[in-house]
Amino acid sequence: MKKIVLLCASGMSTSMLVKKMQEAAAAADYECSIDAFSATDAATKANDADCILLGPQIRFQKNKIAEQVPGVPVDAIDMRMYGRMDGKAALEFARKLMND
Known part of the structure; x- marks a missing residue:
């Protein structure tokens, strides 16, 4: 089972997108875990x-976070996708990032 982690400044705003992504995963019968945390927890939680x-809002931290989690693909969610809380598109983005 794949583990997808969303990071933001405090872990709060991404929690809404996590719910939408979980709904999209269930609809697609795709087993995965999806969680949201603060970017400060990257090294321990992700x-x-x-x-x-x-x-x-934290896309500028991409390289710093990638250094904390070697071997884990890291990328920023598109602003429009995030603003629309498009769980299906975000899940597809994560799957492409994982080559899944």
Whole structure:
């Protein structure tokens, strides 16, 4: 089972997108775990993730976070996708990032 982690400034705003992504995963019959945390927890909460998605507001931290979790693909969620809380598109983005 794949582990997808979303990171943002506090872990709060991405929690809404997590719910939408979980609904999209259930609809697609795709087994995965999806959680949201603060970017400050990257090294401890996301070190075993299959991919990490960053909230647009912390996209500037991409390289720093990638250094904290070697071997884990990290990328920022598109601002429009995030603003629309498009769980299906975010899940597809995560799957592409994982080559899944």
